[in-house]
Amino acid sequence: MTPPSLPLRVVPPVSFGSRRAFRLIERNLYVYRHGWLVIVSGFFEPLFYLLSIGFGLGRLVGSVPGPGGHEIPYQLFIAPALLASSSMNGAITEATLNFFFKLKYQKTFESILSTPLSTADIALGELGWALIRGGLYTTGFLVVMVVLGLGVSPWLLLTLPAALLISLAFGAVGMAATSFMRTWQDFDLIQLVVLPMFLFSGTFYPLDAYPDALRLLVQLTPLYQGVDLLRSLAVGIVGPTAILHVAYLLVMGIGGLLVVSRRLDKLLLR
Amino acid sequence: MAGITRVMEHRAVQYRRTFRSSVFTSFLSPLLFLTAMGLGLGGYVDRSGGAALGGLTYLQFLAPGLLAATVMQSAAFEATFPIIGGLNWQRTFHAMYATPLSPRDVALGNLAWMAIRLVMISTVFTIVIVAFGAAHSPLVVLGIPVAVLTGMAFAAPITAFSATQRTPNRFNVIFRFGITPLFLFSGTFFPIETLPSYLQPIAWLSPLWHGVDLTRGLVLGTIGQHPVQMLIHVIVLAAIVALSAWAAVVTIERRLVKG
Numbered sequence: 001m002t003p004p005s006l007p008l009r010v011v012p013p014v015s016f017g018s019r020r021a022f023r024l025i026e027r028n029l030y031v032y033r034h035g036w037l038v039i040v041s042g043f044f045e046p047l048f049y050l051l052s053i054g055f056g057l058g059r060l061v062g063s064v065p066g067p068g069g070h071e072i073p074y075q076l077f078i079a080p081a082l083l084a085s086s087s088m089n090g091a092i093t094e095a096t097l098n099f100f101f102k103l104k105y106q107k108t109f110e111s112i113l114s115t116p117l118s119t120a121d122i123a124l125g126e127l128g129w130a131l132i133r134g135g136l137y138t139t140g141f142l143v144v145m146v147v148l149g150l151g152v153s154p155w156l157l158l159t160l161p162a163a164l165l166i167s168l169a170f171g172a173v174g175m176a177a178t179s180f181m182r183t184w185q186d187f188d189l190i191q192l193v194v195l196p197m198f199l200f201s202g203t204f205y206p207l208d209a210y211p212d213a214l215r216l217l218v219q220l221t222p223l224y225q226g227v228d229l230l231r232s233l234a235v236g237i238v239g240p241t242a243i244l245h246v247a248y249l250l251v252m253g254i255g256g257l258l259v260v261s262r263r264l265d266k267l268l269l270r
Numbered sequence: 271m272a273g274i275t276r277v278m279e280h281r282a283v284q285y286r287r288t289f290r291s292s293v294f295t296s297f298l299s300p301l302l303f304l305t306a307m308g309l310g311l312g313g314y315v316d317r318s319g320g321a322a323l324g325g326l327t328y329l330q331f332l333a334p335g336l337l338a339a340t341v342m343q344s345a346a347f348e349a350t351f352p353i354i355g356g357l358n359w360q361r362t363f364h365a366m367y368a369t370p371l372s373p374r375d376v377a378l379g380n381l382a383w384m385a386i387r388l389v390m391i392s393t394v395f396t397i398v399i400v401a402f403g404a405a406h407s408p409l410v411v412l413g414i415p416v417a418v419l420t421g422m423a424f425a426a427p428i429t430a431f432s433a434t435q436r437t438p439n440r441f442n443v444i445f446r447f448g449i450t451p452l453f454l455f456s457g458t459f460f461p462i463e464t465l466p467s468y469l470q471p472i473a474w475l476s477p478l479w480h481g482v483d484l485t486r487g488l489v490l491g492t493i494g495q496h497p498v499q500m501l502i503h504v505i506v507l508a509a510i511v512a513l514s515a516w517a518a519v520v521t522i523e524r525r526l527v528k529g
Contacts, residue, residue: 038439041446052455052460057311057460199303204307205313206314
């Protein structure tokens with residue numbers, strides 16, 4: 001193996017964790033060999049929503065103003081938003097309930113730490129696994145979008161990495177929040193944040209339904225960043241705000257990861 | 271009968287200690303759904319597609335359907351985890367069986383408690399509907415028992431199923447492939463008349479559609495327009511409840527007696 005070049009040695013691309021994180025992904029693959037139906041079922045939820053709200057109710061809605069104020073069919077308006085929110089929901093479920101169960105009850109991480117893996121490997125490996133799952137769902141959903149005639153722009157291809165970025169951001173912050181949870185009841189707080197975001201972040205209807213102050217507030221939510229990013233890519237009207245959205249989500253993801261790995265050190269090593 | 275009320279009392283005492291976390295799922299989330307879909311998205315529906323709703327605003331169309339659908343979701347939840355918990359995790363039902371209570375008391379007492387929970391949920395929801403100005407008739411009050419009947423048409427069969435399970439693994443499948451599609455395609459969010467004509471008969475197979483159509487007739491006061499169809503809805507739902515309550519007694523008895 002050739003040694004990495006000097007700049008890479010001075011500033012490694014990922015400043016913590018190691019390749020051992022892949023071992024954790026391998027572990028999860030083994031665990032889910034018997035639970036594949038649970039994995040497959042995750043793909044259908046956004047699809048059902050797209051068919052019902054997008055195509056069923058969408059016939060009554062007609063067209064709505066999309067990115068740049070252009071009128072677009074409601075199906076095209078809602079499909080990328082459903083992709084964004086299912087990326088959020090998938091990552092949150094994996095990073096909160098499942099993560100908490102492994103942390104508190106199964107003691108999975110304690111046994112992992114008796115191997116050469118570090119807490120940062122755990123954070124990275126768990127997140128990597130959540131991203132693999134999210135990537136599978138996203139790919140499936142994009143294929144369905146194209147089959148249903150919603151692939152109108154070549155930019156649509158970029159929704160795959162963008163959706164993964166959403167999973168990364170919410171997965172990292174979700175794990176960070178979970179590391180502070182004490183009981184299952186505390187998870188109601190997460191629902192209290194996630195459900196209003198899902199319903200009100202411009203997912204189902206354009207923001208011009210809101211008064212100015214409320215609109216600004218909604219635009220600051222992380223899900224709105226993801227929804228607007230995916231929607232502008234799917235429609236093919238991409239402006240400089242897309243870069244802002246990406247930066248917002250990246251900061252969220254990296255910040256979350258740093259907190260998780262520090263919290264895991266505290267919870268598991270002391 | 272006395273045995274059934276004892277079991278209900280147990281569930282009520284238990285609920286008194288955990289009700290706080292149910293406030294969000296049972297009460298706040300339907301309120302948020304009604305605001306976002308009924309008012310927010312509804313504005314865009316009313317602008318262009320009002321004709322398909324027979325002159326109703328989208329909020330008026332959605333509210334009764336969402337009442338029935340919410341009660342269905344709560345019923346499904348109440349019939350899965352608490353049942354498997356009582357039979358496998360805490361084994362409270364085995365403890366009950368060690369007293370003069372019979373398996374029949376355990377099954378029917380739990381179902382009766384679920385009905386009480388559904389009454390609470392649908393009453394709050396109905397108050398919200400009236401407060402939103404989406405009720406058209408004093409018959410809206412009857413929407414409560416009808417919504418509860420709809421919910422029990424899910425609670426009873428799912429209870430019968432839960433009693434046969436030792437792990438919650440299959441519940442995920444019920445929710446993802448049963449409850450969610452029914453929630454989305456049973457005339458809750460859009461009239462089934464707008465579906466392609468070959469799909470419409472399938473709605474008759476959905477217990478939720480019977481409940482949604484019936485609840486909507488009562489909340490909007492249009493029940494007199496199709497009295498026969500409404501009667502069929504009631505008969506279908508009541509038949510499901512009766513048959514599957516009997517099935518729940520059988521499966522719970524089997525678990526308690528044979529282990």
